[in-house]
Amino acid sequence: MAALGAPVHRSPPAIYRVARALRWFGIIVLVLLIVYAGSVAYSAYEAAHATVESRSLTGVLVENGNIEVSGSFTLSNPGLYPISGLELAVRLANDTGVHLGTVNVGPDTVDGGGTGEFPIAISLPIAASSAAESLLFVDQYIEVGAWANVTYAYLFPISVALTETRSWGAPFEGFDASLGTPKSVNGSVVVPVTLTWSNHASFAEQGSISFVVDSAAQADCGGGSFPMNVAPGAVYDQTQDVTLSSGCSPAGGELLASITVDGSTTSFPPEPIP
């Protein structure tokens, strides 16, 4: 019997099979990536509606004569994918542009459907003519600049720069220490000392405030102490007679005030006496 020729199998040629497999592989990858991109877009849209909220800045007097400015950033992520590698830098500046401090947060992760709260706190030493001093005594606007680097849904690095202005209520707004006219009482010289300010902070001031009257030669002429219980928004206005040391004149000197809150004493910058 004559040969009928080399038998040819019915399966497609090898090159054809490889090409077809590659084509199918490409289609599957394309479909998966489109589905992934679609879900990322949806999640990002959801996340964009929640985004970042910053809580109002508050101040509190802390030990070692510092004032601590604190607040927080809340980042909710209602989307499906995590916000990972979150690194946040927050820079605070007062209304004259003086840099108060920078806080760095992270790296951290906010899972899909989760919320992350990132507290920020900057401790500033209170010194004469310092930025911290102005925070104590002057209402102002604080510029909050935040820079964040995150990776969304594993593949999308995002950088966010956010600048906003927060009003700052000074806890001793308009602080004034004034000396009245000296008078003679039982052979001693007595001078009335009046302390006034408004508490524009969000916290109550409870404790005591002490003062010392110094002469121009920095001799201690006398002093006194007031109880302090000032509610937020309230005005403090107290006067107390101070018996001056014999021969001590406060003219040209200064008044040194300090407050004691929860056992911690913070000295105010000296107030010159005319």
Next chain:
Amino acid sequence: MSAPANVTPPASALPYRIPSLAYRILIAGFRVVLAFVFFVAIPVAVLAYVHSRGVAIPISIAAVTTWGLLLLILSAARYVLKPTAAFGPLSIAVSGVFFAYLYYLVLLSPYRFVLPGGSASLAASYSMFLEILMIVPAVEILAGILTTVEDVAHPGERLPFDYPV
């Protein structure tokens, strides 16, 4: 004398039926319409919406339309000419244009924009995603090369498998 049952005919002898040119053009038209919605109309609508909200867009609407239409035309031609030797080269061309389109988009990354009101600015990088997506046209180019080689070496051999009865 009849052939033994275990011997099969050569591939070139396998039955196949190539749809008529008119039918292929009709189907290609439907595919173009469908692809137009996904690759041109929806992206353009999204970009126009974002632009209307005062947010800068990462790519011009004209560029999306041009690249999209170029891809659709080449894809339609590829489908219509699938039974011919032009299928392989056209597959390479379609995937090449797709690859170039993605590369063009990579060059535009990151997408920088400022939110309405100017309080926040964002820079979103999507190049990593696009680089992964570039695997698709790269693989398709390879498949096109193999198809071209197949058509040159064995013209018509794939037709029974592309158009089985």
